[in-house]
Amino acid sequence: MRRLVLVLLMCGFEACAQSPAVVAPVKTAANPDHSITFRLMYPGAKSVRVSSDASLQQLPMTVDEHGLWSVTTAPLVPELYGYTFVVDGVRMLDPLNGEVHANFTDLYSDILVPGTPPAPWELTDIPHGDVTTHRFTTHIGIHYPENQTAYVVYTPPGYDAKRKVGYPVLYLLHGYTDSEEGWTETGRANLMLDWMLAEGKIVPMIVVMPRGYGDFDVVRNGTVPNPMSGTNIGHFVDTLTKEVVPSVERDYNVAKGREHRAVAGLSMGGLEAVAAGLVYPEMFAWVGGMSSALPGKDFDTRFGAVDAGKANLRLLWIACGTDDSLIRQNRAFAAWAKIKGYPVTAVETPGAHVFPVWRDDLLALAPLLFR
Numbered sequence: 001m002r003r004l005v006l007v008l009l010m011c012g013f014e015a016c017a018q019s020p021a022v023v024a025p026v027k028t029a030a031n032p033d034h035s036i037t038f039r040l041m042y043p044g045a046k047s048v049r050v051s052s053d054a055s056l057q058q059l060p061m062t063v064d065e066h067g068l069w070s071v072t073t074a075p076l077v078p079e080l081y082g083y084t085f086v087v088d089g090v091r092m093l094d095p096l097n098g099e100v101h102a103n104f105t106d107l108y109s110d111i112l113v114p115g116t117p118p119a120p121w122e123l124t125d126i127p128h129g130d131v132t133t134h135r136f137t138t139h140i141g142i143h144y145p146e147n148q149t150a151y152v153v154y155t156p157p158g159y160d161a162k163r164k165v166g167y168p169v170l171y172l173l174h175g176y177t178d179s180e181e182g183w184t185e186t187g188r189a190n191l192m193l194d195w196m197l198a199e200g201k202i203v204p205m206i207v208v209m210p211r212g213y214g215d216f217d218v219v220r221n222g223t224v225p226n227p228m229s230g231t232n233i234g235h236f237v238d239t240l241t242k243e244v245v246p247s248v249e250r251d252y253n254v255a256k257g258r259e260h261r262a263v264a265g266l267s268m269g270g271l272e273a274v275a276a277g278l279v280y281p282e283m284f285a286w287v288g289g290m291s292s293a294l295p296g297k298d299f300d301t302r303f304g305a306v307d308a309g310k311a312n313l314r315l316l317w318i319a320c321g322t323d324d325s326l327i328r329q330n331r332a333f334a335a336w337a338k339i340k341g342y343p344v345t346a347v348e349t350p351g352a353h354v355f356p357v358w359r360d361d362l363l364a365l366a367p368l369l370f371r
Contacts, residue, residue: 026068027096028083030113034075038083040094043067045087052083053354056323078115079356080188082108101186103178104219108186120195121188121359127157128194131184136247140239143217151210151244152180153252154190156197158204166255168370169206169248171240171284172362173265173272176227176293177219180211187355192362201367206252210244212236212269227268228293237276241283262369264288264317266358267326274318274333278303281311286369288317290361291353294329299336308341315368316342319361321351 038050048069049058061069094109135150174182183189196202214235218227265273270292277287320330334346351357
């Protein structure tokens, strides 16, 4: 990867040196009108596209006589957008952009379209909480190297390990291919929590973000077994409830009991959150799913073992983007849950299966918790 980046940089600099008429910067940049101009110096390429969560489709780029490929989007909502270039069918990072996030299978370049005032996920001069990674040996999750896995803990600004009243805890789950750092590195959840606390929108809470695989082979071996299978989801839910929760409650000043625990997640993590909340209602009173990878039918088979009245959830929050391919099963699940008597809040917003939607989801869900 480093060698490829060096070669591409040399190509770009040589082209600029040989062509002094090029005055436009070669870097990808956000523009004053909130559009993004994606740029890549790649002489000799036959086709270059940009794949970005700023667009539902890959955007074809055009090339000038110097080999500089570019395309400018329409004005966008201020956001942090991930992207990669696709050069003659091969994905690659932006060699001139050092802002990169990763998951277990891919790397993405990041570009911020700043807001005025700054958006909640932008770094600003407000009190910030701490983010700590904990590694542990799992006896439930399978196929982990040396049985080692991890979770990330966010503690709010001013966290007091000795205050008389413990903190409520949100267990926040990532999607398939992501890691325990997905919500902080890509989602910027910690910055959003800082902002919501500074604005008085949420109660001070601890947020725990575990590595969300019951069977680690789903990322080591592709999609075998299926990430949404009962094996992966079931083993993870057991890992969460029997290993992660007790560990957090041992090491942090946590308010005990279901009223002080929430579980929410996106995509695969949304399915896991719904499963955890409906299978273990004695553990969680607040449940949230964001673009959840729910089954399309047979909800009674998957989730019907617990009576909704006895479960007594305070909230079952089901959100999905209207451009998301999972919208149909989320609508079906919300309708089923209402018939069963669960306190469903169904939310639909514009957008696809991307973090700009899930950041907004967290901003909407967090203020509802622990009230």
